[in-house]
Amino acid sequence: xxxxxxxxxxxxxxxxxxxxxxxxxxxxxxxxxxxxxxxxxxxxxxxxxxxxxxxxxxxxxxxxxxxxxxxxxxxxxxxxxxxxxxxxxxxxxxxxxxxxxxxxxxxxxxxxxxxxxxxxxxxxxxxxxxxxxxxxxxxxxxxxxxxxxxxxxxxxxxxxxxxxxxxxxxxxxxxxxxxxxxxxxxxxxxxxxxxxxxxxxxxxxxxxxxxxxxxxxxxxxxxxxxxxxxxxxxxxxxxxxxxxxx
Numbered sequence: 001x002x003x004x005x006x007x008x009x010x011x012x013x014x015x016x017x018x019x020x021x022x023x024x025x026x027x028x029x030x031x032x033x034x035x036x037x038x039x040x041x042x043x044x045x046x047x048x049x050x051x052x053x054x055x056x057x058x059x060x061x062x063x064x065x066x067x068x069x070x071x072x073x074x075x076x077x078x079x080x081x082x083x084x085x086x087x088x089x090x091x092x093x094x095x096x097x098x099x100x101x102x103x104x105x106x107x108x109x110x111x112x113x114x115x116x117x118x119x120x121x122x123x124x125x126x127x128x129x130x131x132x133x134x135x136x137x138x139x140x141x142x143x144x145x146x147x148x149x150x151x152x153x154x155x156x157x158x159x160x161x162x163x164x165x166x167x168x169x170x171x172x173x174x175x176x177x178x179x180x181x182x183x184x185x186x187x188x189x190x191x192x193x194x195x196x197x198x199x200x201x202x203x204x205x206x207x208x209x210x211x212x213x214x215x216x217x218x219x220x221x222x223x224x225x226x227x228x229x230x231x232x233x234x235x236x237x238x239x240x241x242x243x244x245x246x
Contacts, residue, residue: 007155008042009050010035013082017056018202020078031081032088039092048095050151055102055139055167057083060206065140065171067214068163076203086163097154098163099147102211103177105234106144107241117141117174118234121181125189135175135193138208140167143230145237153221164215168227171210180228184235 013031014020020027035051042049056079057072074080086098105116124131150166172180175193182189196205216223224230 004045005042005047007048007050008038009052009151010038011052013052015054015078017076017078017205020081021076021203024077024081027077027081028084031078032084035085036088036092039089039096042095043093046095048097048155049089049093050097050099050155051085051089053086053098053100053163054079054082055100055209055211056206057086057100058206058209060137060208063208065210065212066165067212068165069214075206078203079206090161094161096161097151097159099151099154100163100165100167100211101142101147102167102209103139103141104144104147105141105231107234107237117177118181118231121178121191122185122187125182125185125187128189130190130192131178132192132194133175133178134196134199135173136195136207137205138171138173138210140169140171140210140212141177141227141231142167142224143227143234145233146224146230150216150221150224157219157221159219159221162215165211165213166216166224167211167213168224168230169212170226170228171208172227180231184228184232 014027039049056076057074058066058070059073059075062070072083074083089096089098105118121131146168147166154164175191178191182191213223
């Protein structure tokens with residue numbers, strides 16, 4: 001091996017949840033087997049591996065936010081394969097950080113998902129459409145910028161190996177998230193609540209996969225800011241970019 005990195009951050013994943021149910025072999029190949037190979041390479045060259053994981057390793061039945069101490073119990077193929085990637089990382093690579101994020105939104109949008117949820121809501125509102133959004137699934141909306149900064153801090157301080165939850169503080173349903181987006185954007189648009197059962201999705205979703213970190217404060221690092229503040233920061237940056245290109 002010629003490359004000698006100090007740190008490798010693995011952001012690659014097959015993350016389309018319903019597609020994972022239809023193509024489990026691809027999900028395992030990308031989310032587990034490829035991670036195993038990467039962990040072996042990192043161990044061989046002495047690199048630290050940051051493995052990005054997900055709130056979907058939990059079943060959503062706890063009734064409150066999950067911490068790093070809670071036992072995973074995935075209920076769909078995507079969650080199973082991402083948990084397999086976590087376990088392989090921890091088993092193979094001595095220097096590792098398993099980072100769980102959730103419901104990301106950021107300026108790069110979502111590969112293979114046609115954009116992020118914030119942009120989807122704003123686009124529907126601009127077209128005068130009434131968005132129908134699930135109101136019985138809770139999660140922790142997370143600004144990708146905040147998660148990236150938190151990952152950098154973990155690496156810079158030499159945080160102990162293990163699992164870390166890096167999500168903005170607080171939780172909400174997707175319907176509540178949509179309402180907050182439109183309110184902060186000052187767009188007078190309507191949102192219609194619906195249930196997850198009415199969506200007829202292929203893969204099961206955890207009903208409450210909100211995350212909270214106990215480990216960050218334990219090593220002297222601050223929790224990420226509340227998700228409403230992170231959303232406001234995202235919208236400000238969006239407006240600045242819009243003015244700059246106008």
